Amino acid sequence: MxxxxxxxxxxxxxxxxxxxxxxxxxxxxxxxxxxxxxxxxxPDAVVAALQARANHPIYGYSMPPESLYQALIDWLLAKHQWQVAREWIVLTPGVAPSLNLVVAALTAENAGVIVQPPVYFPFLSVAANQQRRLIENPLVLQDDGVGNLHYQMDLLQLDACAKDASLLMLCSPHNPVGRVWLKEELLALLAIAKKHGLIILADEIHADLVYDNAQHHALSRLAFEDLASSTAAPHPIVTAVSPSKTFNIPGLSLSALIVPDAAYRQAIQTHLNKLAVSVTNPFSMIAFEAAYRGGSxxxxxxxxxxxxxxxxxxxxxxxxxxxxxxxxxxxxxxxxxxxxxxxxxxxxxxxxxxxxxxxxxxxxxxxxxxxxxxxxxxxxxxxxxxxxxxxxxxxxxx
Ligand SMILES: Cc1ncc(COP(=O)(O)O)c(C=O)c1O
The missing domain is CATH 3.90.1150.10 (Aspartate Aminotransferase, domain 1)
Structure with missing residues (x-):
């Protein structure tokens, strides 16, 4: 067994x-x-770390130790060949709230926000929650003729939608259709975003849960690679990551936004401060670090x-x-x-x-x-x- x-x-x-x-x-x-x-x-490493913390009987306000940030940096590098700088990381209490946070912090009222349904349903309510305009670019379901169904992004239509939008919410891999986007698809999407000055909010919460014959590409890493030969600033991408789905600890509600752009990071932090939202739960922190260090x-x-x-x-x-x-x-x-x-x-x-x-x-x-x-x-x-x-x-x- x-x-x-x-x-x-x-x-x-x-x-x-x-x-x-x-x-x-x-x-x-x-x-x-x-x-x-x-x-x-x-993972046993998570359970043991939580039990050890529970044995200390004071459950006060906590602060994320530097070793927690390092655990995430090491994981993203080892798993996704993505080198993330310490200062890019903003900890948040969950990815679903982070989607709302980023849209509120980085776009203006009534700005267009693109989603690609069918998609994880909280994506659909972010625009209305934040008084933005929802723009839908539905995925396309293709039949290969022998009964295999396959979803794709409608990139032509995305190009049209982007003219009227400020931000695209990308689900990568995509819940609920289970697509792991190809490098070529992501590069094409990136080119459209660049052309129209579209911010990309990439929800990569499912990135570690990929089967044989598929490979997840961190979009932000691709954007930096794309840039290697030029001196231009990287295209603004905010990525949400979390150990919650990967290691089955979603009830502990701790996630991270990776925000290479300093001005965007400041805007996001200011918004968090306005809401008095900070990360203080000792158990979340213990599990986060233990999972990334010992869960592979x-x-x-x-x-x-x-x-x-x-x-x-x-x-x-x-x-x-x-x-x-x-x-x-x-x-x-x-x-x-x-x-x-x-x-x-x-x-x-x-x-x-x-x-x-x-x-x-x-x-x-x-x-x-x-x-x-x-x-x-x-x-x-x-x-x-x-x-x-x-x-x-x-x-x-x-
Ligand atoms: C794509 C996606 N984003 C976010 C979440 C929820 O994340 P969190 O529990 O950190 O808010 C889920 C949960 O199913 C999800 O599938």
């Missing part, structure tokens, strides 16, 4: 995914495969395990669920299921999954345009659960 096969009961642990079922689905009798956290124990073997094992789960799930769907097409993720632990052949509207589709299959998935419609008729299944759980869920779906459809 592999370490990730071990079931760990999460009920009554104030888990949103488990204890929030009744509120979200109207019943607790669903297998929960919605919120993007995993049902796996965090765990992550390799996790990705091998998830890849087996992904492949078996894909094979099962192909063999037994002819009306459902799964988009094979290149990164992340979210399976994007095309259920359009069931011919159900979104409400009926969601009810079918809850009532007939007894599965609690995320409805594709919440991810915006192009999500209608899709469901998102979280496979970050023991493989036996994923296969049992697919059996439920088969029985419900049968």
């Amino acid at each position: 592999q370490r990730f096969d071990k079931p760990i009961p999460r009920e009554a642990s104030a888990s949103l995914k488990y204890d929030g079922r009744l509120e979200t689905f109207g019943t607790a009798d669903v297998m929960p495969m919605w919120v993007a956290d995993m049902d796996f124990a965090a 073997e765990w992550l390799n094992a996790l990705m091998a395990y998830l890849q087996t789960t992904r492949d078996e799930a894909m094979a099962f769907i192909h063999a037994h669920l002819p009306k459902i097409h799964a988009i094979c993720p290149q990164g992340g632990y979210l399976l994007w299921l095309d259920c359009r052949q069931l011919n159900l509207d979104d409400e009926a589709l969601a009810l079918f999954f809850v009532r007939e299959a007894k599965l609690g998935l995320s409805s594709g419609a919440i991810f915006g345009r192009g999500g209608e008729g899709f469901m998102r299944m979280n496979i970050g759980t023991p493989k036996a659960n994923v296969m049992a869920a697919l059996e439920r779906l088969k029985a419900a459809l049968g």
Whole structure:
């Protein structure tokens, strides 16, 4: 038995995914495969570091030690060949709030903000939250003719949208469709951003969760490489990173913005100060540093395990669920299921999954345009659960 096969009961642990079922689905009798956290124990190095900190009985305001910044710098260099300077790093209490923070700090009221749906749903509300204008550049779903579906960015349309926009929110890798963008795609996007003076806010929270045959490219690193032969200033890119998805510690809410541009960094810091937001939770800091320093073997094992789960799930769907097409993720632990052949509207589709299959998935419609008729299944759980869920779906459809 592999370490990730071990079931760990999460009920009554104030888990949103488990204890929030009744509120979200109207019943607790669903297998929960919605919120993007995993049902796996965090790396031993993280658990041990947290236990050691808990043994010190004073839980006062804390400050991030320099060693925490260094752990992140070392990780980004080793994992993504991205050399980040200490002063570029701004710690924030989570990536979702950081998206709002960056848009508020770096763009003017009513500025155009581009998103590429279907996308992680908080992207869709940032513009309205901050009194900016939402501009949608939907991803394009292509069929290779032999049943493989594949998402791409519409770069021509992006060029048109960019004329009227100040900032692009990029999801890389892309939740929920599981794309890991190619270097060529990112360079083309960068060229469009440069042409129109568009700031890029790159959410790279899923960057470490990439399968064989795909490679994540940190956009900011590409921008610096692109610049190597000139003396111009680098194109302004703000990148959000976090150990939260990578090491399954999202409840600890600590992330980082990498902001090479000094003026942008100042604007972001000023905005944080205005809101009196600072990073003070000792447990978040301990876990952040321990994960980046000691989690790499765990992550390799996790990705091998998830890849087996992904492949078996894909094979099962192909063999037994002819009306459902799964988009094979290149990164992340979210399976994007095309259920359009069931011919159900979104409400009926969601009810079918809850009532007939007894599965609690995320409805594709919440991810915006192009999500209608899709469901998102979280496979970050023991493989036996994923296969049992697919059996439920088969029985419900049968
Ligand atoms: C693309 C993306 N960004 C941000 C988040 C949330 O990040 P945080 O928990 O740090 O706010 C998620 C969580 O699913 C995500 O998928």
